[in-house]
Amino acid sequence: MSDATNDLQQRAAALDSADPLAKHRELFALDDVETVYLDGNSLGALPRHVPERIADVITREWGELRIRSWDESGWWTAPERIGERIAPLIGAGAGQVVVGDSTSVNVFKAVVGAARLAPESRDEILVDATTFPTDGYIAESAARMTGRRAVPVAPGDLPAALGPRTAAVLVNHVDYRTGRLHDLPGLTAAAHEAGALAVWDLCHSAGALPVGLDAHGVDFAVGCTYKYLNGGPGSPAYLYVAERHQAAFDSPLPGWNSHTDPFGMTPGYTPADGAVRGRVGTPDILSMLALEAALDVWEGVSVEDVREKSLALTDFFLECVDAYVPRGRVTSVTPAGHAERGSQVSLRCEDGAETGDVMRELIARGVVGDFRRPDVLRFGFTPLYVGFADAERAARVLGEVLVGS
Amino acid sequence: MSDATNDLQQRAAALDSADPLAKHRELFALDDVETVYLDGNSLGALPRHVPERIADVITREWGELRIRSWDESGWWTAPERIGERIAPLIGAGAGQVVVGDSTSVNVFKAVVGAARLAPESRDEILVDATTFPTDGYIAESAARMTGRRAVPVAPGDLPAALGPRTAAVLVNHVDYRTGRLHDLPGLTAAAHEAGALAVWDLCHSAGALPVGLDAHGVDFAVGCTYKYLNGGPGSPAYLYVAERHQAAFDSPLPGWNSHTDPFGMTPGYTPADGAVRGRVGTPDILSMLALEAALDVWEGVSVEDVREKSLALTDFFLECVDAYVPRGRVTSVTPAGHAERGSQVSLRCEDGAETGDVMRELIARGVVGDFRRPDVLRFGFTPLYVGFADAERAARVLGEVLVGS
Incomplete structure (x- = not known):
């Protein structure tokens, strides 16, 4: 040696x-001490206690309580309850984060939601050109479906590209390819100065570094939970809508779970207040409760x-x-x-x-x-x-x- | 007595x-012989072998193989593989069904997809007025985002309401409230005669009765898997796109999983051929593989x-x-x-x-x-x-x- x-x-x-x-x-x-696992930025390792928890979810909550578990085991409220567990990890106060759907679907909600808060004259959505590809594909669709156009811009060029036509910017906090951390406080402030909203993708930062969504005035954010949050393969993503935007947040996916009275089953849609407005359909309970258990490792x-x-x-x-x-x-x-x-x-x-x-x-x-x-x-x-x-x-x-x- | x-x-x-x-x-x-379980139309009972399968998915596939499982355990191809398992239950030939996301999200894909196949002059989407509410809420959003309007129509009035302005009709195969089975062959044929497309929600029929999607020429269909298919609470839904529409299917949620070369990670979106085009983001593997195991009860x-x-x-x-x-x-x-x-x-x-x-x-x-x-x-x-x-x-x-x- x-x-x-x-x-x-x-x-x-x-x-x-x-x-x-x-x-x-x-x-x-x-x-497996012979392994050094350095792929937690793609799929986090298994927290040791998750198998036992999911065995109970399947065998007792689903297998024995069955339908009663939607109330008695707290299944129905899992999306907002788990959102509250993630909130402190990304610097969000209570009532602004909800878990469910994939990151791509949440990018769609967030970008459409942001675009709809802007006047029509703001017809451009600037998209981090180095972002994980799905964000760009989805932002393009969100732009098309809200009468805007998506404009790819290198993150360093964003401040100069912002202007009176900008409705929103979508930026990845950490570049999946290079590991570069982008300036969330600075770019958010620059977007606001230009009268635009800032949408952040936290997939590669949540659980690895402080994000400070509230402190920096971020408008919308999304992220996955299977990297540094160790929620398991394809565990549900989350959506952050800043409290000041919630009353006007106009989701493109107004599923029944986001209704103010979902079991009223009325033909007319009246959105719920708060983070719940970001819900869509029935939550994938097994994946979701594995995530909830996995978050226990953050205690303390x-x-x-x-x-x-x-x-x-x-x-x-x-x-x-x-x-x-x-x-x-x-x-x-x-x-x-x-x-x-x-x-x-x-x-x-x-x-x-x-x-x-x-x-x-x-x-x-x-x-x-x-x-x-x-x-x-x-x-x-x-x-x-x-x-x-x-x-x-x-x-x-x-x-x-x-x-x- | x-x-x-x-x-x-x-x-x-x-x-x-x-x-x-x-x-x-x-x-x-x-x-629990003291229980008669008649709520399988809301949450199907647990197939006895599912806990063991999911224990293996969590402990070995996630816990030991970790990231390798995306390839080695077949995680990546689960959405289309499980789609093929569901296909024969709903009368669909190979290559037309993909599993993932909630029913609501799939209604959005299907209704937008159908609307985009119609000329702009067809500016109405007729929606079964008795359908499960989420279908109506989502169809309204799909209509708004494709420059159409959603028109609620009682199923019995649909044939008369169809006309040159109809882009598509969205009908629930079985009414969640009354249990009424609607005439899928007849309404599909009527839609086609009027030059419109037929989108069916199979939540309350798949696994309970023959559907015959191919035989009756249905254009798009969606359904959940946690009722008669016993996939578990909130297990992922599926999307059927008839083969003849796949090349032109223009998804409103073009996530990276639907890209023809997802790991190419190119900034430009080129959709995959076939059912895979209906995928969006990373699949929720635990919920999805519980569904896959649950489908074993259909053998024979x-x-x-x-x-x-x-x-x-x-x-x-x-x-x-x-x-x-x-x-x-x-x-x-x-x-x-x-x-x-x-x-x-x-x-x-x-x-x-x-x-x-x-x-x-x-x-x-x-x-x-x-x-x-x-x-x-x-x-x-x-x-x-x-x-x-x-x-x-x-x-x-x-x-x-x-x-x-």
């Missing part, structure tokens, strides 16, 4: 033993502490990559500055290395990240269960793979 | 022992046999109600004619009886149905697990409750 390796491993051990969040790893089913955790560890982890990983990977083989496309970094590190493979092959070899050696075509290796750092020794090992194995040893 | 009771109980026993579907009850968790079952038993059950229940309930206390609002009856019986309480109180007392005595304001008691008959003795007992207890004994 080289001196550099020895030094980095000793530092990792020291950092792990000083880490106040280290004990949270025990809450997750991560018993501050998002600020999570952020501090996240930055320390990605700093340390980048340092280890620098030490272990021969110069010129990879380049980080994740910003070095903390203010611009999410909770993942993305490395571009240079000199023609096939990213897919590199990642497959990494996975075969127990380091699980993923890749995005054509040339980006992604490593997600979930502070609740990833440690510094994991970061060191991932970088070391990457170095071994790239030199072909 | 009166002679009438004795006779009906003997007939029930004979009918049950001659019932070729009776053995299917064993497939469900219905061990013909929907024609289910229909035959369903009609025999509701006939027998009506006969028992006639024998046990004092004349004038309830009136069936479910049509007597087989061609107009779904798989539920709805009884209107007369002489001011409070329907909610009656149902609460029934449930307290082990007969689980539900009620719909202001005055309808609903009893759903799921032929896979409800027997003739159940029907006799339900009617007998109803008689006891209504005479206050």
Whole structure:
């Protein structure tokens, strides 16, 4: 073992033993010590207590109580109840977040909702051109269906592109590909100065860093729950509608769950007040209650502490990559500055290395990240269960793979 | 015991022992013999093998394989794979059904999709005025967002209301309140004769009776899976797009899952061919795979046999109600004619009886149905697990409750 390796491993051990969040790893089913799981930015690990909870939901609540569970087991109110659990993680006060549907469907609600709050003369919806593709596709549809046009703009160019024609902007808080963190307070303020509304996609930031929706005056936000919130595969997404917009929020998907008296079953639609207006149809209870249980791991955790560890982890990983990977083989496309970094590190493979092959070899050696075509290796750092020794090992194995040893 | 009771109980026993579907009850968790479960038209009972399957999905597929399960456990292709399992139950050939999202969201896709296939001069969407309310609310939104207007029409008046301005009609196959079965072949043909498209909601018919989507030339259909298909609370709905419309189907929710190359992650949207075009965002895997497992109970079952038993059950229940309930206390609002009856019986309480109180007392005595304001008691008959003795007992207890004994 080289001196550099020895030094980095000793530092990792020291950092792990000083880490106040280290004990949270025990809450997750991560018993395969031969694996370093760095894909929590795609699918969070399983919280250990979720299987028992869902067994009870299925066997007793569905199997025995059956229809009674809609009331007695609290199924009916799950979307708003779980919304309240997520709210503090994204800096939202009570009554503004509701869970249900996919992120794409919520982007549709949010962008149409925002567009309808703008005068018709504001006929453009600016869309982060680097966003996860579904946001762009859906924003295009929302624009078309509200008589607007969607205009893709690189996030850095957004302030200059805002103007009297802008109805709303849709921005991803953290770029899924590069891990770049966008300036939510600044872009929201710029949108407001231009008289436009700001819609944020929090898929890659919620649960990894403070968002501060209320503090920064965000208008609408959406996010998924299966990444840093560990809700399980395809767990339902959420919609945030700032309280000041709720009374005028005009959902394009006014399903019966958003009616003020859903069991009145009246032919006329009268929307409910509050976050519930963002509901649509019958909630997918199994997926939803797995998410609810998964959120228990956040008890007593501050998002600020999570952020501090996240930055320390990605700093340390980048340092280890620098030490272990021969110069010129990879380049980080994740910003070095903390203010611009999410909770993942993305490395571009240079000199023609096939990213897919590199990642497959990494996975075969127990380091699980993923890749995005054509040339980006992604490593997600979930502070609740990833440690510094994991970061060191991932970088070391990457170095071994790239030199072909 | 009166002679009438004795006779009906003997007939029930004979009918049950001659019932070729009776053995299917064993497939469900219905061990509380003190309960007659007649609310399968709202939430189907739990198939006995589902908990074990979902325990494996959570513990092994999510907990151990994690991100690899999107490929290795077949998560990614679940929406279309499960669509193929539902297809034969609703008379659809391969490649036309996809599972995902709620019924409300699928109504939106279907009605917008149908409207966009019509010339702009066809500016009306006729909506079954007796449909489950969410269909009306969503159709109104779909109409508004495609430059049309939604026109509520009683199903019986639909043929006369169809005309050169009709883009599409949205009809519920079975009325959720009365249990009336509408004439799918006739109304579909009438719509086509008028140059309009037919969109059917199968929530209360799929799994209870033959639908024949292909045979009758239906254009679009949607349905839920948690009633007669026993998929679990809020299990995902499905969308049927007839093959001849798929190439032109222009979804209002073009999420990345419907892209021809979703992992290409290109900024431009190019829709996939086939049923997959109806997908939107990441599927809710836990709810979806519970549904997939639940569909196993259909192996070797013909929907024609289910229909035959369903009609025999509701006939027998009506006969028992006639024998046990004092004349004038309830009136069936479910049509007597087989061609107009779904798989539920709805009884209107007369002489001011409070329907909610009656149902609460029934449930307290082990007969689980539900009620719909202001005055309808609903009893759903799921032929896979409800027997003739159940029907006799339900009617007998109803008689006891209504005479206050």
